[in-house]
Amino acid sequence: MKIVLFTDTIGDLNGVSRFLQDMAEHALHNGDDLHVVTSTRKSCPEAKNIHNFAPRLRLPMPFYKELDLAFPPRAEMEAYVRQNRPDLIHVSTPGPVGIAGRQIAKKLGIEMLGTYHTDFPAYIRDNTGSQMLKRLADRGMHYFYNPFVHVFTRSETYGEIMQKEIGVAKEKISYIRAGININRFSPAYRDETLWSRYGLGSDSVKVLYVGRISKEKNVPFLLDVWRLFKACYPELNAELVMAGEGSYKHDARAMKSMGVHYLGPVTGEALSTLYASSDLFVFPSVTDTLGQVVMESAASGLPIIVSNIGGPKSLLNPYAGSGYALDIIMVEWVEHIRVLVENRKLRSSFGEAGHRYMQGFPIEHSYEDFIGVHREY
Numbered sequence: 001m002k003i004v005l006f007t008d009t010i011g012d013l014n015g016v017s018r019f020l021q022d023m024a025e026h027a028l029h030n031g032d033d034l035h036v037v038t039s040t041r042k043s044c045p046e047a048k049n050i051h052n053f054a055p056r057l058r059l060p061m062p063f064y065k066e067l068d069l070a071f072p073p074r075a076e077m078e079a080y081v082r083q084n085r086p087d088l089i090h091v092s093t094p095g096p097v098g099i100a101g102r103q104i105a106k107k108l109g110i111e112m113l114g115t116y117h118t119d120f121p122a123y124i125r126d127n128t129g130s131q132m133l134k135r136l137a138d139r140g141m142h143y144f145y146n147p148f149v150h151v152f153t154r155s156e157t158y159g160e161i162m163q164k165e166i167g168v169a170k171e172k173i174s175y176i177r178a179g180i181n182i183n184r185f186s187p188a189y190r191d192e193t194l195w196s197r198y199g200l201g202s203d204s205v206k207v208l209y210v211g212r213i214s215k216e217k218n219v220p221f222l223l224d225v226w227r228l229f230k231a232c233y234p235e236l237n238a239e240l241v242m243a244g245e246g247s248y249k250h251d252a253r254a255m256k257s258m259g260v261h262y263l264g265p266v267t268g269e270a271l272s273t274l275y276a277s278s279d280l281f282v283f284p285s286v287t288d289t290l291g292q293v294v295m296e297s298a299a300s301g302l303p304i305i306v307s308n309i310g311g312p313k314s315l316l317n318p319y320a321g322s323g324y325a326l327d328i329i330m331v332e333w334v335e336h337i338r339v340l341v342e343n344r345k346l347r348s349s350f351g352e353a354g355h356r357y358m359q360g361f362p363i364e365h366s367y368e369d370f371i372g373v374h375r376e377y
Helices: 017-032 074-084 096-108 119-129 133-147 157-166 217-232 248-255 268-277 292-299 330-342 344-358 361-375
Strands: 002-008 033-038 050-052 057-061 064-071 088-091 110-117 150-153 173-175 205-210 238-243 260-264 278-283 304-307 323-324
Touching: 002 074, 002 096, 017 033, 017 292, 017 361, 033 074, 033 096, 064 096, 074 096, 088 096, 096 110, 096 133, 096 268, 119 133, 133 292, 150 157, 150 361, 157 173, 205 268, 205 292, 217 238, 217 248, 238 268, 248 260, 260 268, 260 361, 268 292, 278 330, 292 304, 292 344, 304 330, 323 330, 330 344
Parallel strands: 002 033, 002 088, 033 050, 088 110, 110 150, 150 173, 205 238, 205 278, 238 260, 278 304, 304 323
Antiparallel strands: 057 064
């Protein structure tokens, strides 16, 4: 069985990219014939089953400027598919590359599967405030995914959203068990000297956020929470550390006097060390279908505070406390941050519970679910 997977993101700093890199790596390791096709001028992972076609044109994606709209050479991609004659085409993203893969599959009569990684209609609503545009985006997603024989979701929560809001038939949907590389994210990466390398002291409680520094991740809410936290509890020695890229990085930088530190994008082993060396992880997004960074932080031994809307809340340990899932209400976030900043013992207990829970989420489980459904076709 040969699969060609089309994606608009593979080298970007996001959970979708890391998931796809893991799938490609495991395919090589297991001897499965999975090939990833993309089109980008950004850095692309070097692997013999990842193929990058230079884009004809690229533009920043509306509402999501950290990603490019890279318009691929469709004829070259079609020639590649004709030459390699895959049994299935998997479309991972509904961008220009995904659209090209969808068109090629329909033209050549190849069955399509796909993954609903990102809730773009919710992003559009949150960035524009328009429910009408959100409904139009829902219709667009329905048109895009309707011809697929199967659509994966990485969160059971979004299986219901896919049915109710974009109209994917229930029998077409299956859930990929959440998973990460538990060897790459672990408390073993903790480094007490890290903060001095960033010009920060080691005596404060480090409250970490990793992800896009953008509106759709609810970063303005987080910055408002931090302002209120500092106003209410100026005596508490805590700092907010933010890693990632996005339009609100300027707002974060402007709050340095309030203990906000913007590090920019952090990748590889440096990211593993950043997680493990911090004390608490906060993630207020209400649009994430899963929350890869939440899994990574929990595996690294951090207590977590997340929104009670969307996929991240499902990553809390249901058997022992590992953090809090909260309403998007500032005073609730302020008070729960205060509790964890003040109580080192509780942070340690939550962190250990989260780490234990994440040991049940190896990336191998995700790969088994992903490749297993393809084998059924």
